[in-house]
Amino acid sequence: xxxxxxxxxxxxxxxxxxxxxxxxxxxxxxxxxxxxxxxxxxxxxxxxxxxxxxxxxxxxxxxxxxxxxxxxxxxxxxxxxxxxxxxxxxxxxxxxxxxxxxxxxxxxxxxxxxxxxxxxx
Amino acid sequence: xxxxxxxxxxxxxxxxxxxxxxxxxxxxxxxxxxxxxxxxxxxxxxxxxxxxxxxxxxxxxxxxxxxxxxxxxxxxxxxxxxxxxxxxxxxxxxxxxx
Amino acid sequence: xxxxxxxxxxxxxxxxxxxxxxxxxxxxxxxxxxxxxxxxxxxxxxxxxxxxxxxxxxxxxxxxxxxxxxxxxxxxxxxxxxxxxxxxxxxxxxxxxxxxxxxxxxxxxxx
Numbered sequence: 001x002x003x004x005x006x007x008x009x010x011x012x013x014x015x016x017x018x019x020x021x022x023x024x025x026x027x028x029x030x031x032x033x034x035x036x037x038x039x040x041x042x043x044x045x046x047x048x049x050x051x052x053x054x055x056x057x058x059x060x061x062x063x064x065x066x067x068x069x070x071x072x073x074x075x076x077x078x079x080x081x082x083x084x085x086x087x088x089x090x091x092x093x094x095x096x097x098x099x100x101x102x103x104x105x106x107x108x109x110x111x112x113x114x115x116x117x118x119x120x121x
Numbered sequence: 122x123x124x125x126x127x128x129x130x131x132x133x134x135x136x137x138x139x140x141x142x143x144x145x146x147x148x149x150x151x152x153x154x155x156x157x158x159x160x161x162x163x164x165x166x167x168x169x170x171x172x173x174x175x176x177x178x179x180x181x182x183x184x185x186x187x188x189x190x191x192x193x194x195x196x197x198x199x200x201x202x203x204x205x206x207x208x209x210x211x212x213x214x215x216x217x218x219x
Numbered sequence: 220x221x222x223x224x225x226x227x228x229x230x231x232x233x234x235x236x237x238x239x240x241x242x243x244x245x246x247x248x249x250x251x252x253x254x255x256x257x258x259x260x261x262x263x264x265x266x267x268x269x270x271x272x273x274x275x276x277x278x279x280x281x282x283x284x285x286x287x288x289x290x291x292x293x294x295x296x297x298x299x300x301x302x303x304x305x306x307x308x309x310x311x312x313x314x315x316x317x318x319x320x321x322x323x324x325x326x327x328x329x330x
Contacts (some may be wrong), residue, residue: 018152051188058182090161
């Protein structure tokens, strides 16, 4: 892992309204095969992707949120949520379906700055 | 008339523009706009203020899909797809704030 | 879309032969799919197929082979959590073949 590059996937869109969240998740799952140092960042409406209890039967779109719980199996264990974004949406850490690290905006910016590759969704 | 919004209040100005422009009447939040009607979100106060002027509705299947069916703020009317149809047929005109 | 006929019933499949509607899956379909892949289903094969179905039920994705191997090792014992064991059962790839038999989509990341 010493020569692994630091990859960050930046997620800023709510699920279902647009395809970005699902596309990002699929790229994360595919790229996990390449054994890199992967971080997932959830900013702005992206924090909604991790909300517990999604029930999509009524809108007839596949609920892909259970797949975030499989990320651990793919050795993707670094999930970061922007504190300000979470709070602005009336959410707290207990609302998420996976364990996350909550970072302030400033900390998030610093972490983003340390990456070798940033993929934006 | 009926106003429909489908964008998240925290990533688009659609809700603001609608509430600032429209003269009143029925307003329906669908798709990512349903986040505006959840307890504790940053647009909650704005929506509360708008209640005097607008009759606010939210499309429940969209709220349930997003895992927030139990966070609907007070004063917003929950509708299903049949209710959506009723709203469009009961209003003479409809503006979608895309 | 091509259809397959199994025990007098018609099932929709995609262009690579994967079942389109997961809910239609049954053991007849599984046996038919296995036959088209030249696989003779044994108890060991079923173990993997059933595991895949449970995994999909839980996470809504078909796991990549690497993930499947690790997860099988955890669930069914370390001796089964190896690519030798899984490729022994499904020579053309446990992801591709076992997923098809299990009625799942092709695993994400399987090219």
